[in-house]
Amino acid sequence: MHAVRTDPDPARRSDASRRAILSTAFDLVGEAGYAGLSIEGIAARAGVGKQTVYRWWPSKGAVLFDAFLMLSEDSGGSPALPDTGDLEADLVAVLRATVDELNDPRYDEPMRALNTEIAHDPDLARAYTERLERPMRELKKDRLRSAQRAGELSADLDPDVAVDLIWGPLLNRWMLRGGELTGDYAERVVVAALDGLRPRGGAAD
Amino acid sequence: MHAVRTDPDPARRSDASRRAILSTAFDLVGEAGYAGLSIEGIAARAGVGKQTVYRWWPSKGAVLFDAFLMLSEDSGGSPALPDTGDLEADLVAVLRATVDELNDPRYDEPMRALNTEIAHDPDLARAYTERLERPMRELKKDRLRSAQRAGELSADLDPDVAVDLIWGPLLNRWMLRGGELTGDYAERVVVAALDGLRPRGGAAD
Amino acid sequence: MHAVRTDPDPARRSDASRRAILSTAFDLVGEAGYAGLSIEGIAARAGVGKQTVYRWWPSKGAVLFDAFLMLSEDSGGSPALPDTGDLEADLVAVLRATVDELNDPRYDEPMRALNTEIAHDPDLARAYTERLERPMRELKKDRLRSAQRAGELSADLDPDVAVDLIWGPLLNRWMLRGGELTGDYAERVVVAALDGLRPRGGAAD
Amino acid sequence: MHAVRTDPDPARRSDASRRAILSTAFDLVGEAGYAGLSIEGIAARAGVGKQTVYRWWPSKGAVLFDAFLMLSEDSGGSPALPDTGDLEADLVAVLRATVDELNDPRYDEPMRALNTEIAHDPDLARAYTERLERPMRELKKDRLRSAQRAGELSADLDPDVAVDLIWGPLLNRWMLRGGELTGDYAERVVVAALDGLRPRGGAAD
DNA sequence: GATTAACCGAGACGGTACGTCTTGTCTTCCA
DNA sequence: TGGAAGACAAGACGTACCGTCTCGGTTAATC
Incomplete structure (x- = not known):
């Protein structure tokens, strides 16, 4: 017995689409501001169907969050703070x-x-x-x-x-x-x- | 030298509509949250034409700000902080x-x-x-x-x-x-x- | 017993406003077409209060009709049709x-x-x-x-x-x-x- | 060489919506008259999004025209005029x-x-x-x-x-x-x- | 290798809200 | 008091997105 609404299978996920969505989201919010950020716009610019966004993220904020996450992971995570003794x-x-x-x-x-x-x-x-x-x-x-x-x-x-x-x-x-x-x-x-x-x-x- | 777009005449402003809009805005955001706040909704609930909102406020945020302002003025402004010596x-x-x-x-x-x-x-x-x-x-x-x-x-x-x-x-x-x-x-x-x-x-x- | 809504007194009517409204109406419909004809626009262009239009005409069409009427009267009415015998x-x-x-x-x-x-x-x-x-x-x-x-x-x-x-x-x-x-x-x-x-x-x- | 604004794909068109819009348009204009006909009203009464009307028809008149067209097609087209010899x-x-x-x-x-x-x-x-x-x-x-x-x-x-x-x-x-x-x-x-x-x-x- | 299930792009759908425009009424202030 | 001005409630305009859905066309794991 399991849920009716089957969650999507992460194994089949297109990584190209995922990355396109996330970097587009980051770019768009930088260009057009918070108000100019829409899932419609992200999907269009990323060359992706809207459903692909809705399938993997529950909200616009979640996309944005993942965009930041990807950014921080891609840049190798955060290094330790400097410790000169002072x-x-x-x-x-x-x-x-x-x-x-x-x-x-x-x-x-x-x-x-x-x-x-x-x-x-x-x-x-x-x-x-x-x-x-x-x-x-x-x-x-x-x-x-x-x-x-x-x-x-x-x-x-x-x-x-x-x-x-x-x-x-x-x-x-x-x-x-x-x-x-x-x-x-x-x-x-x-x-x-x-x-x-x-x-x-x-x-x- | 001044703008072409003449600002509306504050003297003719309806105070009843103004107060209805502001308190409705405050109520609505409290009930339905930030996402549930719309100028459409404010106008409808306040029994006011949308144009009356757009005539006097440039943005949803400005309405909300004025709502807080009215609230703080109606409650007689803020009193001084307590000063017991400690x-x-x-x-x-x-x-x-x-x-x-x-x-x-x-x-x-x-x-x-x-x-x-x-x-x-x-x-x-x-x-x-x-x-x-x-x-x-x-x-x-x-x-x-x-x-x-x-x-x-x-x-x-x-x-x-x-x-x-x-x-x-x-x-x-x-x-x-x-x-x-x-x-x-x-x-x-x-x-x-x-x-x-x-x-x-x-x-x- | 008579109507509450007293009709305006034609004697006090401003002929300048009347003529301005009618010729503006005719001009406007010629320039902007039927769709571009509004009482708002007529009043604004004629330098007349909207109420002055509403006071004297029951509808946009009535204004337009009067505009034609004025035109035909100003041009001295219609002459007889030619009668050459053929x-x-x-x-x-x-x-x-x-x-x-x-x-x-x-x-x-x-x-x-x-x-x-x-x-x-x-x-x-x-x-x-x-x-x-x-x-x-x-x-x-x-x-x-x-x-x-x-x-x-x-x-x-x-x-x-x-x-x-x-x-x-x-x-x-x-x-x-x-x-x-x-x-x-x-x-x-x-x-x-x-x-x-x-x-x-x-x-x- | 063709237009940038790609026309919508007729294959995906919802016939139910199309028919609802057209018959609603005809009904509305009959009930409320020409002045009472609005795309807003058609969409609302037909249980259809406004965009669905705007997607397929360029103007209110085009909807009305199609309504007549549907009517004439549904009634099997026009028969020949009677020819009794007189x-x-x-x-x-x-x-x-x-x-x-x-x-x-x-x-x-x-x-x-x-x-x-x-x-x-x-x-x-x-x-x-x-x-x-x-x-x-x-x-x-x-x-x-x-x-x-x-x-x-x-x-x-x-x-x-x-x-x-x-x-x-x-x-x-x-x-x-x-x-x-x-x-x-x-x-x-x-x-x-x-x-x-x-x-x-x-x-x- | 064929089957098949899920993802993919695309985009139509019923909706909501946007910000603008016009309607017809009402009010204010001027001449 | 008539008229210019313009605020008002109401609501339609046409646009942008929402989140859901359906459509064919891949694509990848299973038979």
Whole structure:
């Protein structure tokens, strides 16, 4: 006894179509923006029947998500964060790079589109968290744990909160355009996060 | 020198229609979600011609924004943040309230909808920043400046960065569903932001 | 006891507006065709409020009808048909002139528009018959009666049927584009109508 | 060399939708009149997407035309005109039947609507002439040619002019409501057309 | 090697919403 | 109060996509 609606057989899947769909989706959202992204358009541009998209993805967001996934896999996954022994310098370098990426029009629109879909689709959000966000977060936590071992960070720190504290402000300002997104801003966030808002007891900063 | 396309005359505007449209927009997005929000639907439910919507608002997002604006004005604007003299306690209280609001289904969907419209529409983002975000941010900064005067915060602190540090992680986790959004999480963020990630010099807490 | 909706007082009517509306209506239908004729457009082009149109005319067709009426009155009404003593020659001349008018793009579209409005609006049809069609028909009948007196037409002829027989085929072919509308065709119709379809008894024509 | 805009594939066409659209169009125009005929309304009543109408017909008039075409094909096409050997009697009978049809409200409005569309759309007029008018005209001409062979009509008669002479006045009076449309009128037209307007040479008629 | 089942491209289908246009009514303000 | 101006509710216009479906034409695994 099994489901009536038989799932498609992944073995027979056309990889050419799959890749065409995903890269077309990424291209289209970059060119025409979030509003200009349609399954109709993806299928037409990719030279693919609409059914082929609907057969393998449940939603436009899922296509977009897979497009990002393919991109990240094709580029060999994410490397570890730099670890020079100077946490502050390393974080500033990483965040400055992130700022550059977020300001790059080639990535800005697609990422906004993906985030929008995630914000409205819990299933997609889960997939995103597990497949893309968590691996990146683990890299960040690895670096922080290394800093903890080096005594640069409090021993009793919750690494997840720490990651949120460092990256959250940046992403938030980017998404909602709550001010210019510059490397300097990133640096000030890192410093503030590391030192904390309260005055430090000892010698002046 | 001015545009050919003369803007409609605000003096002749029907306030009844305006309010009907705005509250309908808010209701609809709450009931049917972001995807279920259409100008067609708003006009129909509000008993208003579609043209009346298009005459006064350039986009669906602008309607939604005005709906929030009306809501905030009708509720008499935002009051100052509590100031008991204990910054940490005050911030925890405020953020816990924010968490409750974000978890309230009546506000969750509409706010997501507004935020995603903002994310894709720079004009709307500017309006949001100026009319809604900045006033709230000023209240937050007032509280932080009060704490600075009381010696609870570093004197050379950039209040904008401070606000981002405290509220950014929360909003980010909410929007992207990057984990459960609880009062405890809010509290941990406040503590981490105030103390900083680095070990404090003295005996420390 | 009388109607609630008081009719407007014709004495106060602005003649400038009236004339502007009528000539604009005629121009517009000539330029943009029947489909491009709207009360909105007439009012805008004539520099007149929409209400001024609605106040004085019950329908788009009525405006168009009045436009024709004004035109025919401004051109001093219709003169009598030529009467040289040779009925056939006179009819051919008149019908050839009619053919030329119907083929003139300046009159073709407006007349089509008026005729189709008439076809769908009995009130308008009545007004048309009484104010425009009947006067012209009387002129035609006058010429035919003159021919009857001269022995050129049967004494017991119904002049209305005769007029229909001569002009009907022409108008019909014009409206439905049932073939090229030429002076020769008009001539053949006149000859056939005068002689009849049956063979003539004697040596024949 | 051919058009870029590829026409839809007729093989895939849904005959059920096609027939639903056509009969709905005919019904609607009969019920609500020409003004009450909209593609929106046809699609809704026929249980069909608007795009299905737009895909297969270029205009409202084309739908209406096809509706008439289907009607005439479904009723097995037009039979030959009666030929009892007495042309006058046959013509009177046919025209009386036509008068009845034109006075039948079930056909009056739809035909007016079709004629209106034809009057304003040359393409449609061409289609009408070729597919509906010409076949009917051939039947009429057949009957007239039979009469010519029987010596009832002039040998040198142009059958097209003859048809126009007989049917033109009728159609014209119907369309423009230029007087009551009765069987008697039809009879008087037939007699006048056959005998001609001129006095006949021999014994009185 | 033939069968056969599923994928493929294509695209028609019933729908929903878009943003624009026009309708006929109503209101405001000017002369 | 007539007229210019134009906002209003209503709804049709023609277009773009939605997600489902059906059609032949491959294509790959099974017999």
